[in-house]
Amino acid sequence: MTDVSDIIQRLRWRFPDVELTEQATADEVPTVWVGVEHVRAVLAAARTECPLETLYDLTAIDERARVHRAGQPASDFTVVYHLLSTTCNHELRLKVALHGEEPTLPSVIDLWAGADWYERELWDMFGITVMGHPRLERILLPSWWEGHPLRKEYAARATERPPFVMNDTVRAAQEQALHFDPATLGWARHTEEFDYMFLNVGPHHPSTHGVFRVVLQLDGQEIHDAVCEIGFHHRGAEKMGERQSWHTYIPYTDRVDYLQGVMNNFPYVLAVERLAGIDVPDRAKVIRILLAELFRVISHLVFLGTFAQDLGMMSPVFYLFTDRERAFEIVESVTGARMHPGFFRIGGVAMDLPGGWEAQVRDFIAYMEKRLGEIESTVLANKIFRLRTEGIGVLVSEVALAWGVTGPMLRASGVPWDLRKARPYGGYEQFDFDVPTGCNGDCFDRAQVHVAEMRQSLRIMAQCLRVMPGGSVKADHPLTTPPPRERMLHDIETLIDHFLNVSWGPVIPAGEASVAVEATKGNNSYYLISDGNTMSYRTRIRTPSFAHLQLVPLLARGLTISDLVAVLGSIDFVLADVDR
Amino acid sequence: MLELLRQALIIIGVLAVPFLIASGLTWGERRLLALFQDRYGPNRVGPGGVLQVAADMFKILMKEDWTPPFADRPVFVLAPAIIIIATLSSFAVLTFAPGIAVADLNIGLLFFLAMSSMAVYSVVLAGWASNNKYALLGSLRAVGQMLSYEVFMGLSLMGVVIQAGSFSLGTITRAQQHLWFCVPQVVGFVVFTIAGLAETRRIPFDLPEAESELVAGYHTEYSGLKFAMFFLGEYVGITLIAALVTALFLGGWWGPVLPPLVWFLLKTLVVIAFFILVRAALPRLRFDQLMEFGWKLMLPLSLLNLLVTGAVVLWQEGLRF
Numbered sequence: 001m002t003d004v005s006d007i008i009q010r011l012r013w014r015f016p017d018v019e020l021t022e023q024a025t026a027d028e029v030p031t032v033w034v035g036v037e038h039v040r041a042v043l044a045a046a047r048t049e050c051p052l053e054t055l056y057d058l059t060a061i062d063e064r065a066r067v068h069r070a071g072q073p074a075s076d077f078t079v080v081y082h083l084l085s086t087t088c089n090h091e092l093r094l095k096v097a098l099h100g101e102e103p104t105l106p107s108v109i110d111l112w113a114g115a116d117w118y119e120r121e122l123w124d125m126f127g128i129t130v131m132g133h134p135r136l137e138r139i140l141l142p143s144w145w146e147g148h149p150l151r152k153e154y155a156a157r158a159t160e161r162p163p164f165v166m167n168d169t170v171r172a173a174q175e176q177a178l179h180f181d182p183a184t185l186g187w188a189r190h191t192e193e194f195d196y197m198f199l200n201v202g203p204h205h206p207s208t209h210g211v212f213r214v215v216l217q218l219d220g221q222e223i224h225d226a227v228c229e230i231g232f233h234h235r236g237a238e239k240m241g242e243r244q245s246w247h248t249y250i251p252y253t254d255r256v257d258y259l260q261g262v263m264n265n266f267p268y269v270l271a272v273e274r275l276a277g278i279d280v281p282d283r284a285k286v287i288r289i290l291l292a293e294l295f296r297v298i299s300h301l302v303f304l305g306t307f308a309q310d311l312g313m314m315s316p317v318f319y320l321f322t323d324r325e326r327a328f329e330i331v332e333s334v335t336g337a338r339m340h341p342g343f344f345r346i347g348g349v350a351m352d353l354p355g356g357w358e359a360q361v362r363d364f365i366a367y368m369e370k371r372l373g374e375i376e377s378t379v380l381a382n383k384i385f386r387l388r389t390e391g392i393g394v395l396v397s398e399v400a401l402a403w404g405v406t407g408p409m410l411r412a413s414g415v416p417w418d419l420r421k422a423r424p425y426g427g428y429e430q431f432d433f434d435v436p437t438g439c440n441g442d443c444f445d446r447a448q449v450h451v452a453e454m455r456q457s458l459r460i461m462a463q464c465l466r467v468m469p470g471g472s473v474k475a476d477h478p479l480t481t482p483p484p485r486e487r488m489l490h491d492i493e494t495l496i497d498h499f500l501n502v503s504w505g506p507v508i509p510a511g512e513a514s515v516a517v518e519a520t521k522g523n524n525s526y527y528l529i530s531d532g533n534t535m536s537y538r539t540r541i542r543t544p545s546f547a548h549l550q551l552v553p554l555l556a557r558g559l560t561i562s563d564l565v566a567v568l569g570s571i572d573f574v575l576a577d578v579d580r
Numbered sequence: 581m582l583e584l585l586r587q588a589l590i591i592i593g594v595l596a597v598p599f600l601i602a603s604g605l606t607w608g609e610r611r612l613l614a615l616f617q618d619r620y621g622p623n624r625v626g627p628g629g630v631l632q633v634a635a636d637m638f639k640i641l642m643k644e645d646w647t648p649p650f651a652d653r654p655v656f657v658l659a660p661a662i663i664i665i666a667t668l669s670s671f672a673v674l675t676f677a678p679g680i681a682v683a684d685l686n687i688g689l690l691f692f693l694a695m696s697s698m699a700v701y702s703v704v705l706a707g708w709a710s711n712n713k714y715a716l717l718g719s720l721r722a723v724g725q726m727l728s729y730e731v732f733m734g735l736s737l738m739g740v741v742i743q744a745g746s747f748s749l750g751t752i753t754r755a756q757q758h759l760w761f762c763v764p765q766v767v768g769f770v771v772f773t774i775a776g777l778a779e780t781r782r783i784p785f786d787l788p789e790a791e792s793e794l795v796a797g798y799h800t801e802y803s804g805l806k807f808a809m810f811f812l813g814e815y816v817g818i819t820l821i822a823a824l825v826t827a828l829f830l831g832g833w834w835g836p837v838l839p840p841l842v843w844f845l846l847k848t849l850v851v852i853a854f855f856i857l858v859r860a861a862l863p864r865l866r867f868d869q870l871m872e873f874g875w876k877l878m879l880p881l882s883l884l885n886l887l888v889t890g891a892v893v894l895w896q897e898g899l900r901f
Contacts, residue, residue: 199713206795221717221867312783312790312864318617384784384863561717562866565793 007050007092008032014045021073023095026274027513029082031093033073039096040106043081047111052083052092053401055112057514057542058119059527060126065152066531068510073097077126079105080527082514082542086401086410086417093514098128107132114403117550125150125238135185140231140579143177149239150538156236156243180215185227187217196224199561203232207310207565210575214552214564221560226553233579241528241539245505246272247346247481249536253526254340256541257577259299260520261331262291265344267517270426271526272346274513276479276506282469284348285427290361290464291334291343292517293457297368298327299520300450300457303572307447308379310569311388316379323371330360346506347480348473361465365458372454380448389444393555393567396441403554404547407522409571412449413441419518426517430467431460443570450572479506505534514540521545521572541580545573594671594682598823601848602815607632609815609856616860637808645804648710655709660806663702663813670695670820675750677833677840684750689741692824693734696779699817700726703781703788706810707798718797721867722788725778728874729785733775735882739768739889740828749824753832760831767885769829771878776821778874780814782855784862785870822851 008030012020018041021033034042046052061078063069075097083092098105105122107130108115119130120139127148130136138145147154155161182189182198190196197220202213211232217225237256241249253264266288273280280288305320328338333354335341343350379385395405397413410417418435420428436452438445474484481501482488488498500506510532516525522544531537548571556564607622607630614621623629647656673688675681685691700723707719741747743764744755752761762769778785789797799810826832826847833840835847865873 197713199717207793308863312786313862314613314783315617315860318619322618378861382863384865387869388863388866560866560868561793562787562790562864 007046007090010050011042011045014049015042018042023072025093025513026277026511027271027515029091029093029514031095031512033095033097036096036098036105039081039094040108040111043083043094043108044111046083046092046094050083050085050090050092051088052085052090053398054084054086054404055081055108055115055118055402056084056091056404056523057082057525057527057540058108058115058122059540059542060122060128060150061529061538062126062150062152066529066537068532074099076100077103077128079122079128080540081108082527086415086422089422102127102129104129104131106130109133112402112404113399114405114547114550117546124148127151138231140234142174142231144174149236154239156239182217185225187225194219201561201564203229207568208575209306209568209573212549212575212578214556214568216556216561216564218561221562223556223559223561223564226556226564228549228552230549230575230578233575235576235580237580238539238541241536241541243535245534246508246536247501247505249539250344250346251340251342253541254342255576256543256580257299257519257521257524257545257574258339259302259574261295261298261339262288262335262341262343263295263299263517263519264524265342266292266426267515267519267524267526268528269344269346270517271513271515271528272508273475274515275508275511275528275530276346276477277509278347278475278477278479280348280426280475281472282427283352283471284473284475286464286468287349287353287473288344288426289428289431290461290468291331291341291349293460293464294327294330294361296457296520297454298324298331300454301327303450304375304379304447307569307572308385310565311385313379313382313385316375320375323368326364326367330357330364333357333360345474345481347475347477352473353468358465361461365462365465368454368458372451372458376451380444380451386444388562388566389447389570390442391440392443392559392563393570394440394442395551395555399554400441403551405522405544405551406547407518407520407544407572408449408453409446409522409544409548411436412438412445414439419516419523423516425515431463433459443566446570446572479508481506507532507534508536514542516542519544521574521577522548543577543580545575545577546580549573549578590680591682593680594674594676595668598668598671598816598819599812601819601852602812603633603637604630605815605818605852606636606811608852609859612853612856613860616857640804640808643804645806648712648801650711651801652709652711655705656801657806659702659706659709660802660809660813661702662705663699664809664816666695666698666702667813667816667820671823673749674823674827675753675832676823676844680841681750684748686746686748688749689737689747689752693730693737696726696733697730699779699813700730702813703798706802707788710798710801712801714794714796715798715800718788718790718794718800721790721794722781722798724867725781725785725787725870725874728871729775729778729878732771732874732879732882733779735879735886736768736771736775737828738882738886739765742886742889742893749827753827753834756831757834760829760834762829765829765885765889767881768889769825771882771885772828773825774878776825777855777858778870780817780821780855782818783859784865786864787867787870790864818852818855819848822848822855825851 018038023031025031059080063075077098079096081094119133122128123136124138197218199216202208203211213229215227216223253268256264301320301324305317308316335343395413397415400410400413416435416437433456438449474480478497483494483497487494508530510530512529514527516523525542527540529538555567611621622632625631625635670692672682673685673691675684703722704719707715740761744752781788830847833844835843
């Protein structure tokens with residue numbers, strides 16, 4: 001695990017004249033404040049000397065309304081760099097205090113290429129100007145948007161603003177904003193010999209897997225350059241976090257990556273529990289792991305089916321969706337819902353497992369193990385499938401790390417980084433499983449890693465069957481929401497907790513915690529800041545798809561349109577996860 | 581007079597039956613695919629869903645027949661007609677059973693090859709006239725694919741022609757009374773079937789309309805009746821290729837017990853079912869892989885087949901004298 005003093009101590013030795021203020025956080029990630037004038041030097045040193053090769057997350061906090069900030073330097077907007085080293089398994093949170101209404105910050109794109117979209121998001125959401133960024137435009141919101149939504153003065157509800165009117169003028173302006181002009185990107189319209197063709201793929205296109213736009217600069221069928229446009233699926237999930245109680249926000253997390261169900265709840269409830277200091281009982285832990293792994297299988301089945309379909313294979317998607325339906329039957333009998341169960345609770349899970357769950361899970365595991373063999377022989381072993389995927393969209397591990405890639409995509413590039421192994425959370429340390437990796441980092445490896453991971457998930461589920469402990473599924477803690485019903489009916493203390501936590505919402509102690517889990521597509525983390533209130537002060541959702549989708553232009557250059565489809569399919573992204 | 585009536589009936593039959601099979605295929609393919617894919621497919625309208633064909637027809641007739649303002653109107657309208665005319669007229673040279681043929685030309689095969697080249701125009705003009713980038717890309721792919729696959733499609737048939745000693749489809753089928761040509765001409769059979777898949781733009785050669793890449797390829801801008809013509813044209817094309825495979829390699833009408841015409845139909849339907857099975861099983865090739873496969877593997881194979889067939893036939897002739 002992380003040696004807290006070590007990294008900060010090293011930075012102190014390296015920069016004896018720079019003031020580095022340490023901050024204690026609930027998640028025990030080494031956190032240090034640095035002045036904006038030194039931030040680039042410190043980050044550069046952290047990148048090369050520590051070496052924290054991945055910019056895991058980059059976000060900001062509007063501090064102007066925050067009450068509980070004892071021990072932290074004065075700040076109006078705090079920019080938070082979350083750095084990660086997958087090789088040494090340590091991390092660092094670097095905070096920069098910015099002052100005034102229009103703060104500025106130097107760009108770090110030259111240090112981490114993946115900072116590009118994150119810095120645009122800073123501008124879009126907080127109005128922080130990032131100096132030196134090549135294309136500082138809005139990213140999640142359309143270019144005609146006014147205001148920066150994650151600032152505290154920005155209204156969170158439509159009822160707090162004047163009514164919105166759409167007329168012809170507004171519509172015309174919005175349509176015009178979508179008009180594509182290659183000159184704005186600095187793209188040439190032609191070379192001396194030929195004209196480029198500009199092809200607009202999306203936002204509505206069969207293989208963009210949702211509303212996502214790529215504009216291609218084509219030389220014949222070959223992609224010369226590409227640019228992505230996202231944000232069509234943005235719902236303001238982070239802003240909603242500031243207006244929902246800690247408990248009622250759980251269903252919102254379900255919809256962030258709509259394919260992985262309870263896996264979304266996982267990092268959120270873990271972070272809240274970290275802030276509140278709740279220890280979850282063993283039975284709840286194993287139930288959580290069982291369901292999370294089941295949803296990993298569900299999500300990977302969708303990945304493989306749609307990937308094969310993108311390559312023109314018609315049948316696998318039907319087979320795999322039928323298999324997914326079997327998994328949903330289990331989800332249904334355990335949680336009562338299918339895709340969005342919202343089943344995890346602060347301090348446990350919503351209810352105990354139903355009778356007969358063992359048989360259901362056992363049947364499913366036996367069925368899927370056989371089925372995975374069939375998938376391998378019909379899809380992965382298909383000659384044409386291999387021709388279309390091998391050597392296509394190769395991602396080298398160094399590039400992957402610099403762009404913040406995690407999950408199966410990183411493992412396909414040969415980095416055995418799996419949070420369940422590297423930093424076991426929620427009880428994973430007691431389970432026995434392997435971390436499958438690829439060696440070429442191409443589309444085929446990504447598909448293969450996904451299939452191998454399904455096997456491992458089944459293995460973990462089989463262990464859950466064996467070791468499922470007895471006992472309660474909710475923690476004995478006043479902040480557990482809602483508290484166990486049986487006890488609520490018997491003693492006044494629990495009744496009071498129940499009344500407060502359900503009607504008003506639990507009051508989570510002030511503090512900061514960020515917890516990451518190995519979600520289906522990569523590392524998904526929730527960075528929660530509590531100001532000692534019934535609602536979160538700031539909810540930051542770090543999603544894997546956002547980091548992965550940035551890579552599309554890099555992977556697509558020099559390939560054909562058909563290969564672009566293969567690359568998009570192999571990345572395994574969900575637009576709701578990208579745009580939040 | 582009676583002879584004239586008979587001839588008229590045959591002509592009507594040859595026009596109607598492929599059309600019927602093709603429109604039946606719009607339902608049949610979906611049902612068969614569903615069978616391969618563990619689902620039901622259209623099974624609601626009429627017994628087993630057969631009347632889905634009528635429902636679809638009705639729906640498509642009622643749809644707005646939209647011509648985009650940016651399209652080249654005359655060409656845009658002409659393109660879907662060409663594909664229907666070209667594929668349907670090829671049926672004229674087929675002999676379905678002894679005496680059942682519209683015109684058993686002595687250049688029947690050449691006529692078919694010429695007509696299938698005509699069908700390329702339809703796809704090219706559709707893509708070009710649509711003035712849409714996806715359509716254009718689709719039709720460019722179609723030109724490259726269909727032109728190059730035609731080369732060895734023709735060559736793969738030459739072995740059969742040498743053995744039968746005729747370009748007439750009737751004579752070729754008659755020559756298979758004792759041995760179907762799929763046995764001595766196995767290479768030609770395989771190459772022709774693959775080329776046939778490519779000509780009809782079916783998976784794994786459906787690049788011109790690759791849904792996940794080009795939305796709908798060359799007919800992206802088409803709707804209503806014009807789209808229906810492309811759709812039907814594709815199925816008529818499949819029926820044609822299947823009928824040709826039957827006539828050239830699978831002994832045409834020859835077969836025990838059942839009447840010749842029934843045998844011909846049965847064999848054609850089996851070949852069609854095979855095409856559908858291929859669609860359920862395979863992914864799509866990339867354009868350069870498709871070209872490589874065609875020019876580097878299929879062409880040499882069919883040339884070799886031609887050479888060997890020629891040598892063997894000459895050798896046998898030599899033995900006779």
